[in-house]
Amino acid sequence: MPQNPFREWRKECEVVQKEMDRLIKSGRPQTPEERQVRQLQFTALIERRDAAARNLLAAGSSTENKKLESET
Numbered sequence: 001m002p003q004n005p006f007r008e009w010r011k012e013c014e015v016v017q018k019e020m021d022r023l024i025k026s027g028r029p030q031t032p033e034e035r036q037v038r039q040l041q042f043t044a045l046i047e048r049r050d051a052a053a054r055n056l057l058a059a060g061s062s063t064e065n066k067k068l069e070s071e072t
Helices: 005-025 032-071
Strands: none
Touching (some): 005 032
16 A cells, blocks of 8 residues: 655655755865766755655655546
8 A cells, every 4th residue: 555645745855854964064165176066966855855756746746636537
């Protein structure tokens, strides 16, 4: 049975947040190259979190459409 879309979203957000916290706690990057890598890592994590939110919204929209179809 597939998981609840909200639970999937919440789990993904928690994983992303833990990774962001790990990056923050690892200290300030010393070189421009390290800063660029860090920026790319954060960008990827933000995109991952946004994708999880889009999936949640799509699942909610899909569920709502099924409800409307069953009422007609």
